[in-house]
Amino acid sequence: xxxxxxxxxxxxxxxxxxxxxxxxxxxxxxxxxxxxxxxxxxxxxxxxxxxxxxxxxxxxxxxxxxxxxxxxxxxxxxxxxxxxxxxxxxxxxxxxxxxxxxxxxxxxxxxxxxxxxxxxxxxxxxxxxxxxxxxxxxxxxxxxxxxxxxxxxxxxxxxxxxxxxxxxxxxxxxxxxxxxxxxxxxxxxxxxxxxxxxxxxxxxxxxxxxxxxxxxxxxxxxxxxxxxxxxxxxxxxxxxxxxxxxxxxxxxxxxxxxxxxxxxxxxxxxxxxxxxxxxxxxxxxxxxxxxxxxxxxxxxxxxxxxxxxxxxxxxxxxxxxxxxxxxxxxxxxxxxxxxxxxxxxxxxxxxxxxxxxxxxxxxxxxxxxxxxxxxxxxxxxxxxxxxxxxxxxxxxxxxxxxxxxxxxxxx
Amino acid sequence: xxxxxxxxxxxxxxxxxxxxxxxxxxxxxxxxxxxxxxxxxxxxxxxxxxxxxxxxxxxxxxxxxxxxxxxxxxxxxxxxxxxxxxxxxxxxxxxxxxxxxxxxxxxxxxxxxxxxxxxxxxxxxxxxxxxxxxxxxxxxxxxxxxxxxxxxxxxxxxxxxxxxxxxxxxxxxxxxxxxxxxxxxxxxxxxxxxxxxxxxxxxxxxxxxxxxxxxxxxxxxxxxxxxxxxxxxxxxxxxxxxxxxxxxxxxxxxxxxxxxxxxxxxxxxxxxxxxxxxxxxxxxxxxxxxxxxxxxxxxxxxxxxxxxxxxxxxxxxxxxxxxxxxxxxxxxxxxxxxxxxxxxxxxxxxxxxxxxxxxxxxxxxxxxxxxxxxxxxxxxxxxxxxxxxxxxxxxxxxxxxxxxxxxxxxxxxxxxxxxxxx
Ligand SMILES: Cc1cc2nc3c(=O)[nH]c(=O)nc-3n(C[C@H](O)[C@H](O)[C@H](O)COP(=O)(O)OP(=O)(O)OC[C@H]3O[C@@H](n4cnc5c(N)ncnc54)[C@H](O)[C@@H]3O)c2cc1C
Ligand SMILES: Cc1cc2nc3c(=O)[nH]c(=O)nc-3n(C[C@H](O)[C@H](O)[C@H](O)COP(=O)(O)OP(=O)(O)OC[C@H]3O[C@@H](n4cnc5c(N)ncnc54)[C@H](O)[C@@H]3O)c2cc1C
Numbered sequence: 001x002x003x004x005x006x007x008x009x010x011x012x013x014x015x016x017x018x019x020x021x022x023x024x025x026x027x028x029x030x031x032x033x034x035x036x037x038x039x040x041x042x043x044x045x046x047x048x049x050x051x052x053x054x055x056x057x058x059x060x061x062x063x064x065x066x067x068x069x070x071x072x073x074x075x076x077x078x079x080x081x082x083x084x085x086x087x088x089x090x091x092x093x094x095x096x097x098x099x100x101x102x103x104x105x106x107x108x109x110x111x112x113x114x115x116x117x118x119x120x121x122x123x124x125x126x127x128x129x130x131x132x133x134x135x136x137x138x139x140x141x142x143x144x145x146x147x148x149x150x151x152x153x154x155x156x157x158x159x160x161x162x163x164x165x166x167x168x169x170x171x172x173x174x175x176x177x178x179x180x181x182x183x184x185x186x187x188x189x190x191x192x193x194x195x196x197x198x199x200x201x202x203x204x205x206x207x208x209x210x211x212x213x214x215x216x217x218x219x220x221x222x223x224x225x226x227x228x229x230x231x232x233x234x235x236x237x238x239x240x241x242x243x244x245x246x247x248x249x250x251x252x253x254x255x256x257x258x259x260x261x262x263x264x265x266x267x268x269x270x271x272x273x274x275x276x277x278x279x280x281x282x283x284x285x286x287x288x289x290x291x292x293x294x295x296x297x298x299x300x301x302x303x304x305x306x307x308x309x310x311x312x313x314x315x316x317x318x319x320x321x322x323x324x325x326x327x328x329x330x331x332x333x334x335x336x337x338x339x340x341x342x343x344x345x346x347x348x349x350x351x352x353x354x355x356x357x358x359x360x361x362x363x364x365x366x367x368x369x370x371x372x373x374x375x376x377x378x379x380x381x382x383x384x385x386x387x388x389x390x391x392x393x394x395x396x397x398x399x400x401x402x403x404x405x406x407x408x409x410x411x
Numbered sequence: 412x413x414x415x416x417x418x419x420x421x422x423x424x425x426x427x428x429x430x431x432x433x434x435x436x437x438x439x440x441x442x443x444x445x446x447x448x449x450x451x452x453x454x455x456x457x458x459x460x461x462x463x464x465x466x467x468x469x470x471x472x473x474x475x476x477x478x479x480x481x482x483x484x485x486x487x488x489x490x491x492x493x494x495x496x497x498x499x500x501x502x503x504x505x506x507x508x509x510x511x512x513x514x515x516x517x518x519x520x521x522x523x524x525x526x527x528x529x530x531x532x533x534x535x536x537x538x539x540x541x542x543x544x545x546x547x548x549x550x551x552x553x554x555x556x557x558x559x560x561x562x563x564x565x566x567x568x569x570x571x572x573x574x575x576x577x578x579x580x581x582x583x584x585x586x587x588x589x590x591x592x593x594x595x596x597x598x599x600x601x602x603x604x605x606x607x608x609x610x611x612x613x614x615x616x617x618x619x620x621x622x623x624x625x626x627x628x629x630x631x632x633x634x635x636x637x638x639x640x641x642x643x644x645x646x647x648x649x650x651x652x653x654x655x656x657x658x659x660x661x662x663x664x665x666x667x668x669x670x671x672x673x674x675x676x677x678x679x680x681x682x683x684x685x686x687x688x689x690x691x692x693x694x695x696x697x698x699x700x701x702x703x704x705x706x707x708x709x710x711x712x713x714x715x716x717x718x719x720x721x722x723x724x725x726x727x728x729x730x731x732x733x734x735x736x737x738x739x740x741x742x743x744x745x746x747x748x749x750x751x752x753x754x755x756x757x758x759x760x761x762x763x764x765x766x767x768x769x770x771x772x773x774x775x776x777x778x779x780x781x782x783x784x785x786x787x788x789x790x791x792x793x794x795x796x797x798x799x800x801x802x803x804x805x806x807x808x809x810x811x812x813x814x815x816x817x818x819x820x821x822x823x824x825x826x827x828x829x830x831x832x833x
Contacts, residue, residue, distance in 0.1 A: 145789060145790065146710035146711065146712055146717055146789065146791075147710065147711045147712075148709060148710065148711060149711065150711045150714045150715065151714070152711070154713065154714070157712045157713040157720075158712065159711065179790055179791075181790075220794065220795065220796065221449075221452075221794075221795035221796075222793045222794055222795060222800070223793040223795075223800040223803075223804065224793070225793075286562070287561065287562070288562060288564060288565060289565065289568070289571065289572060290565060290571075290572045290575055290576055291575075291576065300817050300820070300821065301817060304817075356782055360778060360807075363807060363810075363811070364810055364811060364815065364816045364817070365817075367563065367564070367811040367812075367815045368558070368563065368595070368596050368808075368811060368812070370811065371643050371644050371645075371646075371807065371808050371811060372641050372642070372643055372644075373641075373642040373643060373644065374641070374642070378643075378644035381644070381807075382644065382804065385782070385785065385793065385800075385803070386793040388785075388786055389785055389786055389788065389789055389790055389791075389792040389793040390789070390790050390793070392789050393723075393786055393787050393788075393789055394783075394786055395722045395723060395725070395726055395786075395787060396712075396722065398722070399722065
């Protein structure tokens with residue numbers, strides 16, 4: 001049995017195409033990433049970038065949702081949630097950073113090209129960028145963060161990083177020291193949730209990476225996610241056409257985030273599955289307490305291994321529960337509804353917190369081997385912690401939960 | 412404005428030198444380490460940036476002489492009943508900037524515990540090695556080589572495993588020991604160590620503690636090879652590598668304490684190591700507090716400094732509460748290590764178990780609460796420029812080294828509940 005199948009997930013709800021895609025991705029990432037990384041480590045040019053290209057362009061993750069007549073695969077019903085989960089789990093197992101980047105791309109596609117809310121005009125405008133086979137679309141988001149200026153316009157207390165004003169049929173964007181969610185150094189398309197001058201409703205505006213007036217700072221160092229070479233940005237009088245504004249409402253914004261959180265949850269489960277495989281090999285072979293005592297047979301370490309497996313199992317089930325909610329809007333409501341959005345936010349935080357604990361414990365069980373880069377475990381520990389930081393403060397997310405469950409209004 | 416010095420330090424028993432030591436180390440850290448530490452990760456192989464501050468601290472200020480007796484050019488710390496309390500302060504101050512440096516600094520003294528502490532001072536060996544450390548202004552490093560490829564915990568688990576898994580052999584040939592074996596991970600290796608204390612067996616497979624031998628080897632002895640430094644998740648300032656011993660010959664009197672005593676005094680490594688780990692945690696937490704304070708004052712949420720949000724304040728309070736508790740436990744641990752008249756000898760299994768308990772509790776708490784702080788800082792929590800992630804990465808290893816988490820639990824249970832088979 002494929003060892004990943006030890007962890008239950010609702011296989012019965014996945015289509016054959018999903019299972020086939022997962023199986024072929026499992027082979028591909030094993031060959032192209034896992035087998036090569038001892039030598040190539042986390043090298044961006046040598047390992048990560050070529051595989052990002054492969055996954056998005058050759059495998060075609062960046063074409064998944066777009067209509068067929070625009071070059072996409074039109075796999076754009078809500079059931080695509082299962083496809084996203086199955087695919088990103090496999091990618092995340094090989095490299096969490098690559099899956100995290102793909103989660104951005106897929107969330108944007110879902111926001112624009114879902115069958116139920118398909119924005120034909122926007123699709124016609126943006127699908128070619130994703131479908132013409134020219135190269136990978138590295139999508140990054142610019143979301144509100146803690147600000148430095150108390151008067152800056154805010155969304156749920158956090159400061160918008162970009163201010164937009166409409167001018168002669170388009171938008172002009174301004175922002176300094178912007179911290180995107182990924183790939184500031186490489187992104188080809190930014191999606192920014194912007195404050196709009198003189199208006200209440202924010203706007204989600206797409207900014208091409210090569211837009212005049214957009215400048216990128218140097219890549220900065222961070223804990224993990226080598227595939228996301230991040231850098232701060234400045235937008236100075238950046239002009240984009242009116243159609244680049246994809247939506248103005250909270251509903252659509254939350255829809256984008258719900259799909260984004262699904263992608264991140266699946267990415268995280270992938271990292272957990274990788275940690276499982278590394279620990280399994282260790283537990284089968286390591287001897288402790290003198291001779292003849294196999295690691296996994298020791299009551300204390302064996303119990304901890306069991307607990308880690310429990311954490312992984314529960315996380316996988318939660319990821320597919322979220323996929324199930326997104327896949328069935330008639331039962332659960334729109335992906336942007338309060339209930340689905342809140343659930344997505346709870347699940348992504350729950351799974352990331354569980355992953356943090358499980359990775360800590362896996363590191364502990366492998367002791368110095370866990371800490372040495374050579375064993376390839378510590379990168380998942382760093383990567384997933386970085387993802388958790390980028391998803392945002394759990395403390396503040398809890399306020400969203402309270403809004404939904406207790407009707408809190410001023411948090 | 413509140414500072415790190417407003418956290419409680421148990422004034423009734425800090426060492427008389429505490430203030431002076433504190434200011435010397437604080438000043439050194441600010442001038443020699445803080446400006447460079449964000450680039451240390453990439454310097455793991457060469458120590459181009461890491462070495463100069465060490466040269467100043469160890470060689471020029473002379474801290475590497477600390478443990479040697481005064482008449483041999485040292486400072487006599489080995490005979491002081493403030494050794495651990497003073498070390499706690501030094502460790503804290505270094506770890507505030509860089510835990511890897513603090514670990515490398517602490518590990519430098521490990522090999523000498525066997526020979527520099529009363530009642531088992533080994534005068535002849537002290538005389539032999541003191542000049543290497545006391546008559547130079549260069550930084551000189553020493554290493555304690557315990558861990559082997561088949562496992563580190565088992566070697567430290569002397570009470571139960573009794574040295575039976577040690578594969579590095581020492582065979583007496585006339586008036587020389589001949590050492591063969593392969594060690595992993597000693598701090599200050601990768602070419603740095605000039606002197607090593609090597610944990611060997613004189614009778615492979617034996618579970619008689621008298622067969623555990625701690626033998627000194629200078630690294631220029633033929634047959635000693637230090638491999639290249641490992642690449643790790645953090646702790647770049649602590650260099651670790653493989654070390655091979657191939658028919659290495661040293662005089663027979665290079666054995667630390669002798670049959671039975673080498674194993675017995677191994678406990679001293681454990682209790683002082685546990686104390687050191689709490690100090691490093693405490694020091695790192697001081698710096699996280701500083702950086703976090705800056706963050707929550709500067710960053711705005713709902714038009715106010717972030718710290719003014721009640722939910723955020725809950726996390727901030729938890730962090731401060733942990734510093735208070737961990738630091739007090741740490742100083743108490745140091746005092747227990749110093750006052751043998753009150754708490755028993757440093758190698759006593761009870762003391763080892765208690766310090767293990769204190770240390771693993773502190774470490775678990777650090778990991779949990781610092782993880783929350785990073786998450787609170789959102790994308791900046793993972794940002795090298797905010798330093799918190801560095802401490803989080805660096806300190807993780809303190810849960811794994813020198814008696815990993817589970818060994819700490821086992822030894823704690825073994826002592827407090829008198830388990831006999833664990
Ligand atoms: C930065 C760094 C610095 C270091 N410095 C030194 C040094 O100066 N000198 C030196 O000799 N070594 C050093 N080490 C090695 C360190 O001491 C060992 O990593 C540690 O002893 C654990 O050993 P191990 O890695 O071989 O893991 P193992 O001993 O194989 O342990 C693996 C797992 O088994 C568990 N385990 C072990 N025994 C038991 C038991 N009886 N019951 C239940 N669970 C158990 C452990 O908790 C751990 O989770 C260093 C390591 C690092 C990373
Ligand atoms: C066994 C027992 C013995 C007692 N003995 C005495 C006694 O001898 N004398 C006496 O006078 N009282 C006594 N009390 C009462 C006790 O002091 C109160 O229960 C306590 O002060 C909390 O007040 P409260 O129950 O009214 O809850 P509230 O004050 O209403 O608090 C409810 C909740 O709100 C939270 N909260 C309150 N303020 C804030 C804030 N600013 N920010 C965020 N959260 C907040 C609290 O943490 C709590 O979770 C006793 C209670 C018990 C159960």
